[in-house]
Amino acid sequence: MSFLSSPSAVLARPKALLRLPCSTTRRWIIHHSEDQSFQSLGLKPHVLAGLKAAFPNVQQPTAAQAQFIPAILGHKDVLLKDVTGAGKSFGILLALLSSPRRFVKVSREPRSPTRPAITALVLTPHRDLAYQFLHWVQCLHATEELGDFPLESIAQVMVRGSLAIEEQARAVAKTPPHILICTPQAILEALQQEEHVLPLREVATVIVDEADSMLESPPRKTDKDKYAVKKYLRMLYKHPTPARQVLDAFYGVRHYADWIAHKARQQREDAEGQLQPFMKLASGITKAHLPWRRPQLVITSATLSVSFRQGLYQDSKWLTKEEGDIVKVITHERQVHRMSNLHGSAAVTHSGLVYNVSSGSITNIKNALEAPEDPAFPQKPVDIEAELGDSELGDSETLSSQSAVTAEEVDEGKLESTPSPFPEPAMEAIATVFALEVPRVALLVLHPTASVERAVRDMRRLGIDAHGLDVVHEERGGSYLLREGTAPKEDPTLLVATLATIRGLDMPDLTHVFVLGTGDALDPDAYTHVAGRVGRFGKSGKVITVVPSVYHGKDGKKGKLVDEQNRLLMLYKKMAVKPVRVVHFDLASPKEDPVM
Numbered sequence: 001m002s003f004l005s006s007p008s009a010v011l012a013r014p015k016a017l018l019r020l021p022c023s024t025t026r027r028w029i030i031h032h033s034e035d036q037s038f039q040s041l042g043l044k045p046h047v048l049a050g051l052k053a054a055f056p057n058v059q060q061p062t063a064a065q066a067q068f069i070p071a072i073l074g075h076k077d078v079l080l081k082d083v084t085g086a087g088k089s090f091g092i093l094l095a096l097l098s099s100p101r102r103f104v105k106v107s108r109e110p111r112s113p114t115r116p117a118i119t120a121l122v123l124t125p126h127r128d129l130a131y132q133f134l135h136w137v138q139c140l141h142a143t144e145e146l147g148d149f150p151l152e153s154i155a156q157v158m159v160r161g162s163l164a165i166e167e168q169a170r171a172v173a174k175t176p177p178h179i180l181i182c183t184p185q186a187i188l189e190a191l192q193q194e195e196h197v198l199p200l201r202e203v204a205t206v207i208v209d210e211a212d213s214m215l216e217s218p219p220r221k222t223d224k225d226k227y228a229v230k231k232y233l234r235m236l237y238k239h240p241t242p243a244r245q246v247l248d249a250f251y252g253v254r255h256y257a258d259w260i261a262h263k264a265r266q267q268r269e270d271a272e273g274q275l276q277p278f279m280k281l282a283s284g285i286t287k288a289h290l291p292w293r294r295p296q297l298v299i300t301s302a303t304l305s306v307s308f309r310q311g312l313y314q315d316s317k318w319l320t321k322e323e324g325d326i327v328k329v330i331t332h333e334r335q336v337h338r339m340s341n342l343h344g345s346a347a348v349t350h351s352g353l354v355y356n357v358s359s360g361s362i363t364n365i366k367n368a369l370e371a372p373e374d375p376a377f378p379q380k381p382v383d384i385e386a387e388l389g390d391s392e393l394g395d396s397e398t399l400s401s402q403s404a405v406t407a408e409e410v411d412e413g414k415l416e417s418t419p420s421p422f423p424e425p426a427m428e429a430i431a432t433v434f435a436l437e438v439p440r441v442a443l444l445v446l447h448p449t450a451s452v453e454r455a456v457r458d459m460r461r462l463g464i465d466a467h468g469l470d471v472v473h474e475e476r477g478g479s480y481l482l483r484e485g486t487a488p489k490e491d492p493t494l495l496v497a498t499l500a501t502i503r504g505l506d507m508p509d510l511t512h513v514f515v516l517g518t519g520d521a522l523d524p525d526a527y528t529h530v531a532g533r534v535g536r537f538g539k540s541g542k543v544i545t546v547v548p549s550v551y552h553g554k555d556g557k558k559g560k561l562v563d564e565q566n567r568l569l570m571l572y573k574k575m576a577v578k579p580v581r582v583v584h585f586d587l588a589s590p591k592e593d594p595v596m
């Protein structure tokens with residue numbers, strides 16, 4: 001039975017995803033493992049057959065896949081770091097689909113029949129990434145090579161969203177999937193609402209994708225910065241992230257390392273006059289929820305710093321060297337720069353635009369190089385001045401002729417009455433490049449706390465077909481995010497998202513990423529993930545960061561004056577990126593006064 005024709009309601013399966021066709025026609029430029037095949041890595045015949053039918057272009061494993069797939073199948077713990085778009089998540093999924101299914105006895109009777117249990121738990125930082133995993137499973141399942149099993153017995157998603165968590169959890173309990181893909185927050189909510197609803201006791205593998213975004217990075221053991229250590233301790237006590245709570249419950253019987261225990265006790269004694277128990281789980285997870293045996297742990301991201309990796313052993317002790325069997329697949333920076341799909345390579349160009357708030361002028365960042373001719377992005381004959389003018393004249397008319405602004409997307413009244421937090425020159429610069437260059441889809445990435453709705457609204461005012469990014473919602477990218485060649489050609493789309501919700505997403509039609517950057521956006525790790533949405537497997541792409549010439553730090557006008565152009569230049573230097581000029585704007589004039 002094909003799940004596509006099945007009318008049965010899979011609670012956590014969005015309809016938009018079901019309609020997506022699955023084959024890809026990409027031309028990959030990737031470092032493949034020369035003498036390995038997926039078959040030789042131990043993938044099961046039905047997975048190989050599904051892969052061939054649904055993803056004909058995925059023919060040979062990458063060098064990293066050749067290492068980590070057998071490690072996962074051999075039930076080892078894995079630390080996996082490779083560049084963005086190198087097939088980490090996809091390879092993990094192939095390994096999970098080839099892993100033996102767990103079963104649980106229906107009763108305590110010795111001869112009790114068994115029923116399928118959840119074998120693997122995949123933790124993702126946001127729901128769109130969870131749905132991306134599900135989409136890949138759907139593609140493989142649609143080939144009918146995976147057998148007669150209904151999709152919901154192979155994989156399900158549990159995330160905050162359209163359906164209440166309890167309902168999703170009950171669907172999971174009714175048909176435990178081989179792979180449960182969820183956000184850590186959803187697990188905590190499900191367990192808190194109904195104690196025994198999730199059958200997690202047989203879980204054999206836990207995957208933490210984009211791990212460093214879900215688990216805070218501790219200061220190094222040798223860190224001399226006492227303030228940083230104290231701050232970290234406070235954060236651990238008061239606000240363990242949901243992912244930390246889940247991993248602590250699954251693995252963290254020896255909560256937190258001895259080196260902080262003493263300091264922590266002291267701190268608590270000082271603060272409260274008496275000794276408190278060292279650590280108690282805020283999550284409400286009890287022993288009854290937890291797997292019988294320690295599950296295999298796979299931790300992955302394109303950015304796993306040395307201190308983060310050390311913290312996994314020394315601080316949290318989720319991984320222990322004594323238990324051995326840890327396979328590390330780490331692509332070092334030096335290797336990264338030799339590869340073709342990297343920062344500063346021919347495949348991806350990086351540009352910086354600098355706006356002056358008082359004069360409204362926009363120039364290229366200092367020392368920008370002339371951009372190479374790029375046949376992938378033909379300039380489009382669009383009269384941007386006319387477009388901008390029209391939209392400014394008839395705001396409501398323009399909006400009604402665009403796809404309608406839904407009530408959830410934009411609270412019109414509220415937005416109308418408050419001034420936009422987004423600087424006009426920056427938004428106009430992005431709108432200009434978008435209108436002149438973007439063939440199908442571009443992404444605008446905002447600070448994690450910025451309002452996506454407001455940015456969507458501002459962009460629509462400028463005549464751009466903007467939508468908040470959402471893999472599930474068809475209008476907001478759902479129908480074409482995951483498959484190449486399906487994004488609208490006539491009316492290119494600008495998807496808007498925050499730094500927190502773009503990690504791990506594979507958007508085949510994406511050519512441009514715009515970063516509205518100050519603060520967190522200029523952190524090298526964050527930038528790596530933002531820039532990594534393009535140039536995947538050697539495809540072309542542009543990353544354009546727009547910064548103010550200067551910026552008043554955290555306290556607004558009283559804050560420290562930060563030279564943002566300089567910060568961006570430093571970031572480029574750290575990442576070995578040579579910025580290129582955006583041809584529609586002038587080069588920086590040496591005489592220009594940078595003050596706001």
Ligand SMILES: Nc1ncnc2c1ncn2[C@@H]1O[C@H](COP(=O)(O)OP(=O)(O)OP(=O)(O)O)[C@@H](O)[C@H]1O
Pocket residue numbers: 028030055057058059060061062065082083084085086087088089090091301302503504505506532536537
């Ligand atoms: N061996 C392969 N050959 C060709 N294509 C592949 C291969 N492995 C994965 N892909 C494709 O590469 C794309 C990116 O894969 P994936 O999202 O797993 O990368 P990632 O390393 O997890 O990226 P990120 O770090 O951004 O999360 C997917 O569309 C997938 O189908």
